[in-house]
Amino acid sequence: MSANSIDKASVSDIVDRFGSRPEMLVQILQSIVQVHGWISEDVIRQLASDLNLSRADVHGVVEYYHDFRTSPPGKHIVKVCQAEACQAMGSRELTSHAEQAVGKDTTLEDVYCLGNCACAPAVMVNGRTHGRVDAERFDTLIGALEGRD
Numbered sequence: 541m542s543a544n545s546i547d548k549a550s551v552s553d554i555v556d557r558f559g560s561r562p563e564m565l566v567q568i569l570q571s572i573v574q575v576h577g578w579i580s581e582d583v584i585r586q587l588a589s590d591l592n593l594s595r596a597d598v599h600g601v602v603e604y605y606h607d608f609r610t611s612p613p614g615k616h617i618v619k620v621c622q623a624e625a626c627q628a629m630g631s632r633e634l635t636s637h638a639e640q641a642v643g644k645d646t647t648l649e650d651v652y653c654l655g656n657c658a659c660a661p662a663v664m665v666n667g668r669t670h671g672r673v674d675a676e677r678f679d680t681l682i683g684a685l686e687g688r689d
């Protein structure tokens with residue numbers, strides 16, 4: 541299996557765990573993302589068939605929820621908060637900086653409030669939240685992550 545494909549049997553196991561019930565589509569998709577990190581076009585096709593839904597139905601749900609990534613994630617995931625308190629403290633500028641600063645092994649995503657508003661702007665690096673992140677601090681965090689200086 542390549543890094544760009546998701547094992548069909550594993551998806552079938554997840555569908556079975558939810559009793560192959562179409563009304564459990566969101567939970568099934570969440571489980572697939574937990575295990576595999578993303579939802580491929582093949583998975584959408586398989587879910588439509590296994591749950592007796594149209595591909596448009598499955599696509600609609602995948603597109604609605606921001607967390608259902610449709611391409612394989614990088615080795616590291618960095619989220620920059622785009623909600624109000626962080627925006628007021630410069631998260632847009634930080635995002636522009638981040639887009640230039642991250643390497644190809646890192647997936648950069650938006651997130652809407654990390655519950656760390658008092659220490660805006662906030663960033664999450666591989667599941668860990670950091671507050672008061674400016675461009676310099678961002679570079680330090682990313683440098684440590686990607687083994688750069």
Ligand code: FES
Binds near residue numbers: 624625627652
């Ligand atoms: S608004 Fe960014 S952590 Fe709450």
